Amino acid sequence: KMITGFLTPSAGTALVEGFDVRRAPLEVKSRVGYLPEGAPLYGEMTPAALLRFVAELRGLSGSKLKSRTDDVVERLQLENVYNRPIDTLSKGFKRRVGLAQAILLDPDILILDEPTDGLDPNQKHQVRDLLSSMAGDKVIVISTHILEEVPAICTRAIVIAKGRVLADESPADLQARSIYHRAVGLTLSSEIAGKAEGIISALPSVRVVEHEASVNGHTRLIALPETGQDPLDAVRDTLSSAGIEVSEIFRERGRLDDVFRQMTTASRGGV
Numbered sequence: 001k002m003i004t005g006f007l008t009p010s011a012g013t014a015l016v017e018g019f020d021v022r023r024a025p026l027e028v029k030s031r032v033g034y035l036p037e038g039a040p041l042y043g044e045m046t047p048a049a050l051l052r053f054v055a056e057l058r059g060l061s062g063s064k065l066k067s068r069t070d071d072v073v074e075r076l077q078l079e080n081v082y083n084r085p086i087d088t089l090s091k092g093f094k095r096r097v098g099l100a101q102a103i104l105l106d107p108d109i110l111i112l113d114e115p116t117d118g119l120d121p122n123q124k125h126q127v128r129d130l131l132s133s134m135a136g137d138k139v140i141v142i143s144t145h146i147l148e149e150v151p152a153i154c155t156r157a158i159v160i161a162k163g164r165v166l167a168d169e170s171p172a173d174l175q176a177r178s179i180y181h182r183a184v185g186l187t188l189s190s191e192i193a194g195k196a197e198g199i200i201s202a203l204p205s206v207r208v209v210e211h212e213a214s215v216n217g218h219t220r221l222i223a224l225p226e227t228g229q230d231p232l233d234a235v236r237d238t239l240s241s242a243g244i245e246v247s248e249i250f251r252e253r254g255r256l257d258d259v260f261r262q263m264t265t266a267s268r269g270g271v
Contacts, residue, residue, distance in 0.1 A: 004034045004111055016109065030058075033102035037113040037143075043087035047078050047097045050086065054101045072100040075130055091118035099127065103134070110140045116149055128153050147256040151175065157256075161264040175254030177262075184223040184235045185212070187248040193219035196244050203238060205231035218247065 001007040003014050005025045013020050019027040042050060051072070055065045073079060076096045081089055086097060095118045102110060115131070116124045131140055131153055142153065150157050151171040159167040159174070167174060175181060184206075188196055197209045200223050207227075212220040225231050232251045239246055 003028070004032055005029050006036075031108050033105065033107035033110045035098050035102040035110075035112040035115055037117075041086050041094060041097060043085065045086055046083050047073075047086065047089075047100065048082050050097065051101060051104060054104055058105050060105065068104055068106065072104055075103075076100050077126070092120060092123050095119060096123070096127075108138060110134070110138055111143075112140065113143045114146065115142060115144075116146060124149075147260060150256055151253075159260060159263055166263045171256070172253070174256060174259050178252075178254030178256070178258045179224055180222070180252045180258060181254035182225045182230045182232070183252040184225075184232050185220065185248075185250050185252060186223075186235070186239075186246050187218050187220050188244065188246045190214055190217050190219045192244055193221060195242075196239060196246075197221060199238055199242055199244070200235055203231060203234050205229035205234050222252075 002009050003016060003021060005021060005028060009022060013022050015021070016028040017031055019031075021028050042053075045053070048069075051069050052065070055061075055069065060068060073082060076099060078093070078096060078100060081093050081097075086094060089097070095115070099112070099115060102112065110131075112131075116127050119127060128149075131142075134140065135155075142149065144150070154171055157167070157169065157171045157174050158165060167177075186196075193211075193214075197211075200206055200221070201209050203223075205226055206223045206229075208224050210222040210224065212222050214220070223231055223235055230251075232249075236246075236249055
């Protein structure tokens with residue numbers, strides 16, 4: 001909110017493309033597209049009216065206004081709701097209208113707060129593709145608690161708690177901090193899950209085996225590795241030698257929710 005000009009810093013400042021957010025707020029705002037959380041919109045307006053309103057406020061008119069509006073409507077597939085009051089739209093469509101106004105002027109910088117909140121899986125995929133297609137020539141900053149979005153979209157991840165930066169690295173490096181990094185997941189018949197667990201637990205490269213789920217006669221086990229170990233081959237070969245059939249086996253990259261919880265819990269404890 002301070003970067004986008006909604007709040008004035010009580011101390012310090014920030015620079016956006018060399019412009020101070022306190023001394024040159026209009027220069028900053030002209031370079032930034034902003035999607036706030038909840039995307040507050042004028043409910044009585046239609047998406048057509050809102051986009052025209054935002055475009056004209058930003059000095060867009062004539063053929064350029066039409067060209068940019070047509071582009072964002074097509075990208076976010078708003079044609080079927082374009083002339084309906086925003087108040088009548090689903091949460092997902094409201095979010096897409098909010099994103100449309102943020103990218104309308106093709107800004108150099110996008111700041112997006114929970115851009116996929118309320119979207120169904122197909123809409124999420126569409127928005128991820130859209131952001132990825134724009135990332136080559138823009139700075140896109142996403143604030144999200146939907147951690148599945150981080151490896152799906154981002155090339156850099158920053159974890160912040162209580163105003164402190166706890167991590168600033170790639171999503172893959174963050175995932176590598178998880179206790180589930182290189183863990184082996186497998187699904188097999190519940191009748192032989194106990195036997196499989198005993199065999200896997202005895203492997204030197206496995207620290208512990210967790211029961212994650214049992215559904216319709218099948219059980220999901222997760223074999224957590226000893227530090228620095230990668231037990232996939234050992235688990236697969238040992239079960240095969242024992243004649244235990246597995247319907248699914250995979251290696252985990254790591255779980256960001258696990259890493260986030262560890263970091264922020266430690267932060268609250270003063271560590």
